[in-house]
Amino acid sequence: MAVLSLAAADGELRFTELRRAMAGVSQKMLSQTLKALERDGLVSRRVEASNPPRVHYRLTELGATLVPPLRGLREWAERYMPLVQEHAAG
Amino acid sequence: MAVLSLAAADGELRFTELRRAMAGVSQKMLSQTLKALERDGLVSRRVEASNPPRVHYRLTELGATLVPPLRGLREWAERYMPLVQEHAAG
């Protein structure tokens, strides 16, 4: 989800911008997720040494390769999750 | 993963066949997962009343729509996970 938000931005996003883009995700989880994505080489992190500091995230080339498959899943969910929920309910 | 195994079989699979196809998944989790997939309308279940009983699973039409996006993810993983692991290690 963070990957898709960064892809949609088509460039860099700051931490707080990501938080806004991903409502319902706690700061802790977003922080952990970004650290993991960075460790895995999918996202790169750039710190702007101002006051207050600004931290910018962007997809790496490797991270960008993940975007199409993730989009496929999200599109499936948007199209079919209503049917799934209907079946699960009834 | 169960969905992809069923798709690969292009028909029905019995419980034990699914277990074999998905090494590393406990019986409990496979059972829970299949029940959830059935509840969600992605998988259908057919009980052959023999002794011992045989239970067959197959994808529904809705379940089949999920196959292409899942294949996309799996293909990404096969291609790029080695790079991810290398980055995470080094």
Added chain:
DNA sequence: CAGCATCCCCGATGATACTG
């Protein structure tokens, strides 16, 4: 064979508070 029931534990996650 295909599960369900039970026990148990650990790790993921939230809430809250603190920091450079």
Added chain:
DNA sequence: CAGTATCATCGGGGATGCTG
């Protein structure tokens, strides 16, 4: 602003044993 640290919870999931 962009985190880290600490505490508490709670549920996912393994191990095991039983059953129609």
